[in-house]
Amino acid sequence: MLIILQHMKTHPTPRTRVRRVADNAAYDTATLYAIIDDAYVCHIAFSDGSNDGSAPHCIPTACWREGGHLYIHGSNGSRMLKRLAESEACVTITHVDGLVMARSAFNHSMNYRSAMVYGQFEAVEGDAKRRTMEAFMEQLLPGRQAQVRGGSDKEYAATTVMRISLEEAACKVRSGGPQDDAEDMSIDTWTGVLPLQRVRAAPIPAEGAGAAPAYVQQWQHGAE
Amino acid sequence: MLIILQHMKTHPTPRTRVRRVADNAAYDTATLYAIIDDAYVCHIAFSDGSNDGSAPHCIPTACWREGGHLYIHGSNGSRMLKRLAESEACVTITHVDGLVMARSAFNHSMNYRSAMVYGQFEAVEGDAKRRTMEAFMEQLLPGRQAQVRGGSDKEYAATTVMRISLEEAACKVRSGGPQDDAEDMSIDTWTGVLPLQRVRAAPIPAEGAGAAPAYVQQWQHGAE
Numbered sequence: 001m002l003i004i005l006q007h008m009k010t011h012p013t014p015r016t017r018v019r020r021v022a023d024n025a026a027y028d029t030a031t032l033y034a035i036i037d038d039a040y041v042c043h044i045a046f047s048d049g050s051n052d053g054s055a056p057h058c059i060p061t062a063c064w065r066e067g068g069h070l071y072i073h074g075s076n077g078s079r080m081l082k083r084l085a086e087s088e089a090c091v092t093i094t095h096v097d098g099l100v101m102a103r104s105a106f107n108h109s110m111n112y113r114s115a116m117v118y119g120q121f122e123a124v125e126g127d128a129k130r131r132t133m134e135a136f137m138e139q140l141l142p143g144r145q146a147q148v149r150g151g152s153d154k155e156y157a158a159t160t161v162m163r164i165s166l167e168e169a170a171c172k173v174r175s176g177g178p179q180d181d182a183e184d185m186s187i188d189t190w191t192g193v194l195p196l197q198r199v200r201a202a203p204i205p206a207e208g209a210g211a212a213p214a215y216v217q218q219w220q221h222g223a224e
Numbered sequence: 225m226l227i228i229l230q231h232m233k234t235h236p237t238p239r240t241r242v243r244r245v246a247d248n249a250a251y252d253t254a255t256l257y258a259i260i261d262d263a264y265v266c267h268i269a270f271s272d273g274s275n276d277g278s279a280p281h282c283i284p285t286a287c288w289r290e291g292g293h294l295y296i297h298g299s300n301g302s303r304m305l306k307r308l309a310e311s312e313a314c315v316t317i318t319h320v321d322g323l324v325m326a327r328s329a330f331n332h333s334m335n336y337r338s339a340m341v342y343g344q345f346e347a348v349e350g351d352a353k354r355r356t357m358e359a360f361m362e363q364l365l366p367g368r369q370a371q372v373r374g375g376s377d378k379e380y381a382a383t384t385v386m387r388i389s390l391e392e393a394a395c396k397v398r399s400g401g402p403q404d405d406a407e408d409m410s411i412d413t414w415t416g417v418l419p420l421q422r423v424r425a426a427p428i429p430a431e432g433a434g435a436a437p438a439y440v441q442q443w444q445h446g447a448e
């Protein structure tokens with residue numbers, strides 16, 4: 001499979017320039033890809049097109065990456081997918097890594113990794129649709145695609161796959177311990193990080209499940 | 225502290241009526257509050273007000289709940305907080321609970337809990353601002369507020385706290401095992417759920433940290 005890496009704009013655009021705590025901003029591709037690849041879902045903000053000042057929508061959906069694009073899928077009937085074909089969107093992924101405990105209430109913080117992508121989704125059709133859906137499964141669970149019934153023509157026809165370029169994007173990352181004010185350093189209290197992690201728990205077989213393949217047997221102890 | 229519970233509209237509004245896989249929809253307050261209370265951050269979709277068809281923004285931020293409102297805070301200089309004072313927003317929280325493995329590729333799914341709230345944020349001022357920021361800390365880490373330097377007048381003056389009513393909201397929850405098509409039941413493959421969980425990892429003390437209080441000692445083994 002040929003993957004062509006597209007690179008983010010070296011200089012942020014007006015809407016990807018990070019304004020708050022700009023020291024936490026990162027615009028490099030490796031950081032962006034790692035944040036996306038660690039995510040099962042993204043949140044997509046899109047307008048309903050009424051232009052009447054009503055709220056945009058923010059909907060979570062499963063996502064995967066191939067090369068320089070982020071992919072999503074859904075039913076042809078999805079309001080979100082119909083709207084995304086017509087207007088610009090913002091896709092955001094956030095991982096919370098821990099609570100940061102400082103000597104003053106206001107210097108408390110969180111460690112996190114977040115990515116924002118702006119642009120317009122485009123439909124993925126035909127063979128490319130089938131190929132990337134299979135790649136999605138293969139990324140989640142290598143080997144599973146061959147152990148299940150693949151998508152039928154009818155199932156593919158009822159499904160919309162869309163992708164957005166990762167070219168206009170920005171990341172924001174905070175890691176490490178607290179940053180206390182100099183005048184607070186004499187306060188005697190515990191400071192540091194209380195980490196949060198996503199882990200894999202023991203598989204729960206369904207009634208009538210067949211033998212567990214390697215990716216199920218190793219699920220709980222795999223790197224997450 | 226008096227907490228007045230506000231209840232979600234019994235009947236969904238046009239924008240909170242769940243369209244896709246409506247069987248997963250829930251509109252009850254207990255479900256909504258549990259999803260919010262399990263979150264450290266929410267994603268907020270808001271428009272930049274230009275009305276030129278450009279993308280709305282989707283920004284993650286820390287959140288907490290008191291009674292029938294969701295609260296956020298940030299610097300007075302935050303673009304998002306300025307915009308939220310002027311226009312409607314959509315706040316979404318999503319927890320991914322596991323991968324659902326079925327006998328066909330298209331019946332694979334994810335277990336998740338998500339909540340969407342629509343409305344307009346309002347500023348929280350004066351004593352209420354101070355009180356809810358302290359409540360936020362107390363919810364995260366009971367007892368910590370008394371062990372750190374509290375917010376100064378200057379710090380509070382530089383901080384904006386906003387809240388949104390939880391009255392117009394909807395939840396979507398999927399749990400349990402796969403739902404296979406009847407004609408796929410003879411396929412011999414492993415099916416079930418591969419769970420994902422958020423856990424607390426070992427605290428990382430900063431250099432010069434004081435003695436660990438109970439909420440730090442018990443962090444790693446606390447319920448999450």
